[in-house]
Structures are given as structure tokens and as C-alpha cells.
Amino acid sequence: MESDPKKSTAKLHVVMFPFFAFGHISPFVQLSNKLSSNGVKISFFSAAANVQRLKSMLRPDATLEIIPLTIPTVEGLPRGIESTAELNPSQAELLVVALDQMQPQIRDLLSQLKPHFVVFDFAQEWLPKMAYELGMDSVFYSVFTALATAFLTVPARLPEPNRYPTIEEVKFPPPNFPRTSITSVETFVARDFLYIFRSFHGIRCVYDRVLSGLKGSSIILAKTCNEMEAPYINYVKSQFGKPVLLVSPTVPDPPTDPLEEKWANWLSQFDAKxxxxxxxxxxxxxxxxxxxxxxxxxxxxxLPFFLVLNFPTDKDISAELKRALPEGFLGRVKNRGVIATGWVQQRQILAHSSVGYYLSHAGFSSLIEGIVTDSQLITLPQKGDQFLNSKLVSGDLKVGVEVNRRDDDGYFGKQDIKTAVENVVVEDKEPGKTIRDNQKKLKEFLLNEEAENKRIEDLVKELEIVAGIAGI
Structure with missing residues (x-):
């Protein structure tokens, strides 16, 4: 896209527009904080109900402004609830319906703000065309691993034009996929992947939306790095034939609030790690x-354990726990186990000296938090990209252990949990073993502040070149 001479004297201005899920909002926030610290003006779009929480996440800066959006009324979508955190899966899908109805509102805001770039998410497939018509560039920001994009949402994933893959076809990588440890997925994982090829509420499926956004954008921005995913990054580049700029898995700033006293006291009873x-x-x-x-x-x-369990907001938590937990369980583990529900200070807990192991769903941000706090990773993925994230850390990177599960339905039993923990504990207690060494190297890379700052500075320079304001 040709640069606009009217922008040549302007500071780089970027609109951030994530989907209304905090698993998406958080990476956009982290990137915004990094860019604003390098002098980039940020206008952050989010639903009005999320503004207060965003204020606590975004660094206070004169160059960073939150722009509240009005969510239209959609039948079945509760009023006043404007992120997926408080919705069931069916209701969360309705947020995409609402998003499509917001196009006139977004066009008006972009026309007023006149940014150089609009950084958008997977659901806003219509943004590239809108941005082009308004004379600005669009950037698809993938908050998923490059492996997830390469395996699922590239043009080569379709076995033939206008036909989506079957469950057997989606078990295997698309044509010309790089030779790595990921050669196939289990049947239950493939069944979960078929979700992205299904339409809901009369709108286009996730695969079509993602592919349209990736194809239509001026630039693809990825929350990853060559040190972790070079083969998959190169494959994505070959599939789309456009610049793929790397942010690296941005590590959030250390938390400033101390760990709640009751949890700090409980954790302090136990040996280090x-x-x-x-x-x-x-x-x-x-x-x-x-x-x-x-x-x-x-x-x-x-081993002592800190278990966090969450339930839908319309459930009685006490009743759910009473029904789900094994009989007599709380009494048997009262001296070495605790169960929490709702939000907890995860980063502070992981950073506590007594915590040595992190059993998680393999969300990408959660895995990074575990790595940088020296918590040995045990993964039990539940949906979508988590399955591929888990295979990345346990297969290619060898920095974790995945819980074994039954191929057809994903069932796991108590012995599978015990075995996975034992496998990582054995390696943890024997210095020089692969997992510990690999994790240490990756942690050093991720926490290299000088290198991260250089990557962000380089990203800003590349964006300035595209915007036609380099050297100003």
C-alpha cells in the first residue's frame, strides 16, 4: 500500500482491536504496553464493560487511549456482559454476530482517528477491506502459536476447493507441512478441530473468517519467535506470501501486588519446588x-498441590464441588492439598518458591508463565489450539510432559495424571536431563530484556517504513 504524504510528519498511530475474550485481549494489551513504551500512539478498542479492567492492565501513558465500543443487542446475548468470561460457548458465539453488526461503528471511529495501522483479531474478517477503503493498513495479529496456524488455518488445509476436511483428514498435517515431531493428532483432538469448519448462527465458520483475515491483511503479526517455531513460521510465510513479523511470546511485567496472605502462608509450609x-x-x-x-x-x-477449579457463573459452586470431588477427598488431603475457585493470583503463585510444577490446559500465555517461573510443565489440553501447544512443548521443544489420554474420546484416569507428574519429577530431580536443560535455555531467551526490547524496536521501525514515516 502506498504511503500517504499527509501522514509523513505524524507519530506512528496504531489501533488495537482484539476479540472480546481476555485470552485475546491480554496479548493485545501486552503488545500495546511494549509499543507505547517505544513512543507509538495506541488507541485500544474494547467493549465498554471491559474498560475498567483494561485500565488496570494497560500502562498509564499519555500515548495510550481506551476507546469504548457499544455492543449491539443480539437475541440470546445477555445485556451488559461483553466478554466471553461470563458466557457459555453458545453465547460466546453470539459475540461474533454482534461484532459483525458493529461495522458502521468501527468505520466511523477509524475515519475519525485516522491511524496508520489497525491491528485486528481472527473474528473481524471484514476489517482489511474497510481499512483499505479508509486509506490505512491492516495487521492480522495471531495470538496463537505458528504451529496452530500452520496445522489448521492455511489454504492447504482444504483437501479440495470448497470442501472442508473430514475427521480422518484433519488428523494429519496439510500438504508440504514441515517435518517435525508433529505428524498427526489423536481422534478426539481431530473431532474438536472440526469445530472451526462449522457455521453457526448463519455466519461464516472460524476457518473461513481466519483465512479471509490472513489473506486480506497487509501484514501478519505473530506472537512467536524463530527460536521456538521456525519451521511453522516459514510454512505460514510460504502459504500466504506476505510479511510475517514476529513479536515473540511477550512476557508480562512482573506483578506488583503481593500474593494474598492466606495463600502465601499455605504455600510457605512446603519445601522449595x-x-x-x-x-x-x-x-x-x-x-x-x-x-x-x-x-x-x-x-x-x-506431593502437595494447589488446585484451581472453575464453573459456569450460573452454577452453585459449593454444590458442584460436593458432587464432583471424590468421597472423603478433602479430608484425606487436608494437610497437603487446597482447592480454590474463581480468580487467583496465578503469576504470584507460580513465582512462589515452593511451587515447582504446573499442570495446565496448555494455553500459550500460561505455558510462557510456567517456563519463566521455573515451573515444570505438565499439560492436559482441553480444546482448540491447546492440543497443538501441548505437542509443541512436549514434542518439538521438549520442555514439558503431556498427560496420556485415550485416542477415541480423550479419557484420562488418575493413573495417567500420576504417571505424567512422576515423569517430570524424575527429570527434575536429575540435573542434566533434557526437559530441565531445555526449559532453562528457553527461559533465558524469553527473559532477555535487551533482546526483547530490540525486537520491539525493530517491529516499530518496520511499521514506520510501511507507514512512510521512517526517520521522522
Missing amino acids: SVIYCSFGSETFLNDDQIKELALGLELTG
């Missing part, structure tokens, strides 16, 4: 059988 912290994120809900087997598996390890 002996506690298993187990959490699946705020929007993942295990069923009763999964909770039972997970709890029994943690009990069998003999």
Missing part, C-alpha cells in the same frame, strides 16, 4: 468425571 499448581484458565470447565480423576491423580502423587 515441591508444590503442584494446577489450573485450566478462567474459561475452561472440567466435567465431573474429569475432576474426580484429576483430584485422585493429584492425591496419588503424594
Whole structure:
């Protein structure tokens, strides 16, 4: 896209527009904080109900402004709830319907703000065309691993034009996929992947939306790095034939608030690096059988553990826990196990000296948090890209262990949990073993502040060149 001479004297101005899920909002926030610290003006779009929480996440800066959006009324979507955190999966899909209805509102705002770039998310497939018509560039920001994009949302994924893959076809990588440890996925994982090829509420499926956004954007921005995913990054470049700029998995600033006293006191009872912290994120809900087997598996390890369980907002938490937990469980583990519900200070807990193991759903941001706090990774993915993230860390990178599960339905039992923990504990107690060494190297790379600053500075320079304001 040709540069606009009217912009040549302007500071680089970027609009950030993530989807209304905090798993997407958080990476956009982290990138915004990094860019604003390098003098970039940021206008951050989000639903009005999220503004207060965003203020606590975004660094206070004169160059950073939150722009509240009005979510239109959509039948079935509760009023006043404007992120997926408080919605069931069906309601969350309605947020995409609402997003499509917001196009006139977004066009008006962009016309007023006149940014150089609009950085957008997977759901806003219509943004590239709108941005082009308004004389600005669009940037697709992928908050997923390059592996997830390469395996699922490239043009080569379709076995033939206008035909989506079957469950057997989606078990295997697309044509010309790089030769790595990821050669196939289990049947239950492939069944989950088929979701992205299904239409809902009369709108286009996730695959079509993502592909349209990736194809239509001026630039693809990826939250990854060559040190972790070079083969997949190169494959994505070959599939789309456009610049793929790398942000690297941005590490959030260390938390400033101290850990809540009751949790700090509880954790301090135990030896260094002996506690298993187990959490699946705020929007993942295990069923009763999964909770039972997970709890029994943690009990069998003999190690102290901190288990976080979450339930949909319309559920009675006490009743859910009573029904799901094994009989007599709380009494048997009262001296070495604790269960929390709702939001907890995850980063502070992972950073506590007694925490040594992190059993998680393999959300990409969660994995990074575990790596940089020296928490040995045990993964039990639940949906979507988490399955591929898990294979990346346990296969290619060899910095974690994945819980073994049954191929057809993904069932895991208490012994599978115990075995996975034992496997990582054995390596943890024997210096020089692969997982510990690999994680140490990756941690050093991720925490190299000088290198990260250089990557962000280079990104700003590249954007300035595209915008026609380099050297100003």
C-alpha cells in the first residue's frame, strides 16, 4: 500500500482491536504496553464493560487511549456482559454476530482517528477491506502459536476447493507441512478441530473468517519467535506470501501486588519446588468425571498441590464441588492439598518458591508463565489450539510432559495424571536431563530484556517504513 504524504510528519498511530475474550485481549494489551513504551500512539478498542479492567492492565501513558465500543443487542446475548468470561460457548458465539453488526461503528471511529495501522483479531474478517477503503493498513495479529496456524488455518488445509476436511483428514498435517515431531493428532483432538469448519448462527465458520483475515491483511503479526517455531513460521510465510513479523511470546511485567496472605502462608509450609499448581484458565470447565480423576491423580502423587477449579457463573459452586470431588477427598488431603475457585493470583503463585510444577490446559500465555517461573510443565489440553501447544512443548521443544489420554474420546484416569507428574519429577530431580536443560535455555531467551526490547524496536521501525514515516 502506498504511503500517504499527509501522514509523513505524524507519530506512528496504531489501533488495537482484539476479540472480546481476555485470552485475546491480554496479548493485545501486552503488545500495546511494549509499543507505547517505544513512543507509538495506541488507541485500544474494547467493549465498554471491559474498560475498567483494561485500565488496570494497560500502562498509564499519555500515548495510550481506551476507546469504548457499544455492543449491539443480539437475541440470546445477555445485556451488559461483553466478554466471553461470563458466557457459555453458545453465547460466546453470539459475540461474533454482534461484532459483525458493529461495522458502521468501527468505520466511523477509524475515519475519525485516522491511524496508520489497525491491528485486528481472527473474528473481524471484514476489517482489511474497510481499512483499505479508509486509506490505512491492516495487521492480522495471531495470538496463537505458528504451529496452530500452520496445522489448521492455511489454504492447504482444504483437501479440495470448497470442501472442508473430514475427521480422518484433519488428523494429519496439510500438504508440504514441515517435518517435525508433529505428524498427526489423536481422534478426539481431530473431532474438536472440526469445530472451526462449522457455521453457526448463519455466519461464516472460524476457518473461513481466519483465512479471509490472513489473506486480506497487509501484514501478519505473530506472537512467536524463530527460536521456538521456525519451521511453522516459514510454512505460514510460504502459504500466504506476505510479511510475517514476529513479536515473540511477550512476557508480562512482573506483578506488583503481593500474593494474598492466606495463600502465601499455605504455600510457605512446603519445601522449595515441591508444590503442584494446577489450573485450566478462567474459561475452561472440567466435567465431573474429569475432576474426580484429576483430584485422585493429584492425591496419588503424594506431593502437595494447589488446585484451581472453575464453573459456569450460573452454577452453585459449593454444590458442584460436593458432587464432583471424590468421597472423603478433602479430608484425606487436608494437610497437603487446597482447592480454590474463581480468580487467583496465578503469576504470584507460580513465582512462589515452593511451587515447582504446573499442570495446565496448555494455553500459550500460561505455558510462557510456567517456563519463566521455573515451573515444570505438565499439560492436559482441553480444546482448540491447546492440543497443538501441548505437542509443541512436549514434542518439538521438549520442555514439558503431556498427560496420556485415550485416542477415541480423550479419557484420562488418575493413573495417567500420576504417571505424567512422576515423569517430570524424575527429570527434575536429575540435573542434566533434557526437559530441565531445555526449559532453562528457553527461559533465558524469553527473559532477555535487551533482546526483547530490540525486537520491539525493530517491529516499530518496520511499521514506520510501511507507514512512510521512517526517520521522522
